Every structure is written in structure tokens, then in C-alpha cells.
Amino acid sequence: MRCEIINPICEIGAIRVNAKKLERHKVKIVIIDYGAGNIQSIKFAIRRLGYDAVLSDKVEEIQNADKVIFPGVGEASSAMQKLRVSGLDKLVPELRQPVLGICLGMQLMCNSSEEGNTDGLGIFDLDVVRFPNTVKVPQIGWNQIEDLKSDLFKEVQDKSYIYLVHSFYAPKGENTIAVSEYxxxxxxxxxxNNFYGTQFHPEKSGMVGERILQNFLDLA
Amino acid sequence: MLTKRIIPCLDIKNGRTVKGINFVDLRDAGDPVELAEIYAREGADELVFLDISATEERRKTLADLVYHVAEKVNIPFTVGGGISSIEDVDILLKNGADKVSINSSAVKRPDLINELVAKFGSQCIVVAIDAKQIEENWKVHLVGGKVPTETDLFEWAKEVEERGAGEILFTSMDHDGTKNGFANQALAKLSSELNIPIIASGGAGAVSHFTDTFIDGKADAALAASIFHFKEIEIKQLKEELKKDGIPIRL
Known part of the structure; x- marks a missing residue:
């Protein structure tokens, strides 16, 4: 499952018919595999857009990718521990290509998380904290995003609905490019810079999510 | 603003969709993957697949189904039915399920909830509770609502939350299949006593039932099966009506 071939379409007929699709197959997309989260959905969402993604925990393969996706669901301190064991905690902050952290992936890119009181990767200067008990925790479902900045939201309308499931959140800060309210x-x-993070799951957010993933894959 | 969720439930037997009226008579309502895609397109916020197969190959059949759904569908979905171990959950999540729901196995061995939460996180562990009102008390039932227990619904729900479940799917056996509306009193009590989302299930028959369960029942989500499968209510139309009633809904 880990070593899938990036470019399965190599038949001549397919090339003629599907030139655009072939271009997409040339994009090297790596999903960082550190044993955290529902990675299959991200793979499928990328495939629905006509691209292929490989799962990898190999430093060289991740470094050589055009786009890197940093997934994660589960608990923050144990996820950080897994990153430390494999040395990925050092690698991720040094990547130069576009990197997209999703859900816990985004939270781990911050300074710290209150969940299991762990340090994060320190890319975003924010501390992740738990929602207050004035609302139900976890937040599960579809909420809206607004104050959209960055090419990640090209052609995405203000107040579009996205799917979230989380108990902890990153407060607003200078790196905030979309705001939600709970x-x-x-x-x-x-x-x-080249680091992006979404608290929501673009791979589970219908057409809006697909647009956002496409925008990420279109980044130079 | 976080919106209220509309969740079609697909009962699955040997890889096909079925829905029982009061969990007994089964009618075939089609291919689950195709149905899932249609629901996603029509605006369903989430899907639940409940496996009621009893064959030896059920584990593999269900894992295959989950894989094919995840391949096609761009909204979240939960899988339940007969899940009783870490291995069961691991297979389903690896094949692309977003959440799993456990029911009888959690009542029989409550520590299972803690173990699953520790391994996979609260966000993907839903505990389904089937209950029936006996005299004044709501009692938890097992095996698709067939076997009564002495466990009180509200005490069990509280324990489920304390053990770390991310969500509760509450089905009233008294309302299921009646199409007379959800068990809003019990739902409102659950919602005020707990601080995790509650999914209402059992009794949907009209648009007003959904409005009532979101307002009077304080439910965070509402689940229904046959009314959607047999197109008695179209999801799109339902959501437009709910929006008109002032319910926060994703359109």
C-alpha cells in the first residue's frame, strides 16, 4: 500500500486521449505517513481530481515531492511523539515546496497544543487550545469560512461551508487566512510562506473542499 | 455558524441497502455506493452505514463497501454494525470510514469505548444507543433493539461521554418506523445533560419533525432512512424548508 506507482497511465491510447490527465499524473504528491489519521480519504479526494498521491515516511521521497500533504486525526501529543521517533518533526519545518497540514496536521504546525500539553513544529506562532464548555465539544459538522485570504481560496466564496471535527482550535493570528466561528x-x-494549514477537512467538504484542494495543487 | 446535520442512514445487508420497518420487515432499496453518491449530491451532510449482515464474510464485505464509498463520496460517513474490537475499527478507518459507531459491544464491555478513543481519538468514535420507554423510564436495548437491559438511557449516555465518545446516536425504539416524529423530550434531556453532539434517530415522517427535533429536541443532527430511500422527502427540499424555519442549515 505504501509504494504505489505514481504514474499508472502509460498506455499510448490513454496519453492521446488524456493529455491533461497525464500532466496531472506528473505532479508528485506525497502524503506524509506517520500512522495518524484517515489517509485513504485524502488519497481518494486527490484521485477524484485526476492526480495520484503516494504515502511515504521516507525523508528523500518527501523532500523531492512537488506538493506535500501533512494529515492527522487523533491525539496531538501521541502524534508529535510519532513524528519525533521518525525524525519527521525536523524535516517538515524545513520543506521548501507547498505543504498542506489538515486538521491535526495544521494544529501540529503551531507552537504548542493544550491536547496532551505538547510542543508543536513551531511553524505558525500560535498555541492550540480547547474550546470552552459553553459549546458542545467536539465541534462536528459543517461551518462557514470567511475573511478569506491567499490563493488557497481562489474562486471560493466567502461564507462557504466546510466540514470540521475537532475539540481544539488555533486562535486568530497574523497567519490566519480564513476565519470560522464556534x-x-x-x-x-x-x-x-510555503506552509498552509486547514482546520477543516477539504477531502470531506464536498465541492468547496475539492476546489480548495485543487487550488493547493495549483500552487507554484 | 455550525449547521444542523441531515444524515440519511443506509442499512446494509450483504453489501446491499435495506431498511426495516420497526427493524423487522426488510425492503431492498438499491446499491449503497450509488445511493451514497446521490445523497451527497442532493445535499446530505453526512451518511451512516449500518451493517446488519450476519455472515462470516461480513467483515470483508463491509471493508470493501467502505473502500468503494470513500472512493466516490466527498462527504463524511460513519459505519456501524457488529463492531466489537480495535481490529474491526482499524480495518474500517483504513479503508476510508471517517467514524465508526458501536452499540451492543460497548454496553457489554464499556472499556471498549476508552480503548477505541485512546487508539483512534474521540472524533471518530460514535456510540449508538437504542432505548425504549418502559413505564416512566428509558431503558437501553441491545441487538438492534430486541434485547432489553436494566441500564438507564441517561446514566449510560453520561458514562459514554465520560469514557470519551465524540458523539451519541440515539434511536428511540418507540418512535422508529412510526413516522410520527422524533423522541424530542428524551433528546432535549440528553442534549442538556451532555456536552457532546447528539444525533436524533427514529420517527422521521415529515419536514416538521426535523424542525421540531432541532428546536424542541435540541438535536445537533437528525438521521432518517426510509423517507429518504423512498423519496417521501427530498433532502434538498427538506433543507430549504428547514432554512425557512430559521434552522441553521448548509444549502
Missing amino acids: ALPYSAALQK
């Missing part, structure tokens, strides 16, 4: 306004997405 108990209070918080960061639904972050960006700093």
Missing part, C-alpha cells in the same frame, strides 16, 4: 472566531486556515 464559541469565538478562530483560525479555520493558516498560511506562512
